[in-house]
Amino acid sequence: MSTGQGEYTLQTCASKPGQRVKQISGGIDGTVMLKDIDDGRCLVALSGSVLGLGSCGPANRWRVMRGPDGSCQIEHVTSNTCIDSANAGPGGRPILYSCHPRSGVGQTQKFDHVTNQSWIRTPGSWGDNGRQRMFPLCLDRLPVASRSITIQDCGETTKLGVRWERIHEFVPLETKLWNDAEKPLASDGVLGGDMAPP
Known part of the structure; x- marks a missing residue:
């Protein structure tokens, strides 16, 4: 999967070449250069509003602006x-x-620069009362083909050295609210009263 001049696509975030972008401080005005750790070039504006790689320099400075909502x-x-x-x-x-x-x-236009992973990432979000979920995606100039997975015997996969890493792990808001809520005592009775007689 080639992306031409180092153009970026949005892909599932992973610790891999093509997604690692480091902020290089510079200007007293708070601007930075965004340098690809693996390639050595910087994030630039290519012709036609395309995001890609090019030489680092004053014409390719970026400003990370935080809004009132964070x-x-x-x-x-x-x-x-x-x-x-x-x-x-x-x-x-x-x-x-x-x-x-x-x-x-x-x-x-909501993006985060996750400095400990060196990702430029869209935050996860939801819509339509939770029926639509948008998972975080990262800028990636070297996308790799998706892999299919199958269910296998745990013993065999362990022998092959297969390991899993949890990503985007979180506690759903509903679970957090339930866990934090004050629970009634058993002596308080059943919610809504006792069962009606037959």
Whole structure:
């Protein structure tokens, strides 16, 4: 799966080459360069609002802007445009688009720079009263083909050295609320009263 000039797509986040981007501080104005750890080049604005790799320098500086709700936008300073997912799902191409006002950043421009993993990631979100879930996706210039999985005997897979890593682990809000809620005592009786006689 080639991405041409190092153009980025949105993929499931993983600790792998193609997703590791480090902030290189610089300007006294708070701007940074975003350098690909494995390639050595920097995140740049290519022609046609395409996000890719190029030489590091003053024309390729970025500003991470935090909104009042805690969300982040990542702005390319020279073009005054922001990284935008363009509602693309896994495999889609993010673009550079006019920055939304900071007072109401749209979901398509919410990105985090997860420094301990060196990811530029869309936050997970949900819609339609929880019936739609959008999982976090990361910028990736070296996507790999998805692998199919099957159920196998645990003993055999252990011998082969297969290991799993939990990612995007969280406690659902409903579970947290239930666990934190005060529970009635057994002596309080049944909610709604006793069962009606037959």
